[in-house]
Amino acid sequence: xxxxxxxxxxxxxxxxxxxxxxxxxxxxxxxxxxxxxxxxxxxxxxxxxxxxxxxxxxxxxxxxxxxxxxxxxxxxxxxxxxxxxxxxxxxxxxxxxxxxxxxxxxxxxxxxxxxxxxxxxxxxxxxxxxxxxxxxxxxxxxxxxxxxxxxxxxxxxxxxxxxxxxxxxxxxxxxxxxxxxxxxxxxxxxxxxxxxxxxxxxxxxxxxxxxxxxxxxxxxxxxxxxxxxxxxxxxxxxxxx
Numbered sequence: 001x002x003x004x005x006x007x008x009x010x011x012x013x014x015x016x017x018x019x020x021x022x023x024x025x026x027x028x029x030x031x032x033x034x035x036x037x038x039x040x041x042x043x044x045x046x047x048x049x050x051x052x053x054x055x056x057x058x059x060x061x062x063x064x065x066x067x068x069x070x071x072x073x074x075x076x077x078x079x080x081x082x083x084x085x086x087x088x089x090x091x092x093x094x095x096x097x098x099x100x101x102x103x104x105x106x107x108x109x110x111x112x113x114x115x116x117x118x119x120x121x122x123x124x125x126x127x128x129x130x131x132x133x134x135x136x137x138x139x140x141x142x143x144x145x146x147x148x149x150x151x152x153x154x155x156x157x158x159x160x161x162x163x164x165x166x167x168x169x170x171x172x173x174x175x176x177x178x179x180x181x182x183x184x185x186x187x188x189x190x191x192x193x194x195x196x197x198x199x200x201x202x203x204x205x206x207x208x209x210x211x212x213x214x215x216x217x218x219x220x221x222x223x224x225x226x227x228x229x230x231x232x233x234x235x236x237x238x239x240x241x
Contacts, residue, residue, distance in 0.1 A: 004115045005068050007067070007098060011063070012079070022154070022157070024042050024082065027055070036056065037055065038104065039147060042075075043159030047159040051074070051075045051134070071129070103230050119209070122201070125147075133199055142176050143175065145237075146237075168239060172237055175213060175237040176229075177219060179212055179224040180209050182207035185207075195214055209227070
């Protein structure tokens with residue numbers, strides 16, 4: 001039986017904090033509003049999401065970083081490795097708990113109903129990466145640009161060359177959908193067929209709901225009911241022509 005995710009908070013402080021993150025994450029840390037949490041990603045050189053994280057800017061020299069617990073150690077090691085010569089310090093704060101905020105998520109120190117958040121996050125299209133789904137998806141496929149989690153007008157970062165090429169010169173064949181199905185709840189990273197892959201899922205009274213990356217026609221073939229996403233996440237994922 002799948003368990004609800006747990007989350008770990010880090011602080012990153014120092015004069016180089018913003019500059020370092022600007023060269024790592026897919027969103028523009030320079031224009032990120034202070035005290036506003038946004039979901040973003042650190043990608044591999046192949047342009048796939050290696051770490052999903054929630055980023056909050058306190059000031060240009062102070063950030064809060066939240067990751068799923070199962071990616072926390074590896075993320076911390078990544079930051080320490082690539083930031084070894086940057087004037088900043090990463091510190092483990094401890095566990096935090098999610099609360100829904102429209103199509104975004106905030107975190108608090110006191111315990112919340114994580115299972116309820118999980119359901120609300122899935123229903124509002126807030127796909128999140130955990131260890132099982134690392135390196136499987138591209139940011140555009142998860143609609144991160146519609147959640148202010150990736151900006152295509154910023155400078156270089158890990159995987160930027162591949163990600164920019166996909167945005168400016170191609171159109172994704174698979175992208176994020178919210179679906180409802182019957183029967184057993186599929187595990188994350190499960191391929192329902194070659195064109196439908198599960199990112200997040202939760203059991204409901206009627207079966208299950210899941211966020212999947214898929215070709216639309218493949219969902220019809222599987223008999224899955226496609227549910228509406230919030231308006232901000234329901235548009236075409238391709239770059240406007």
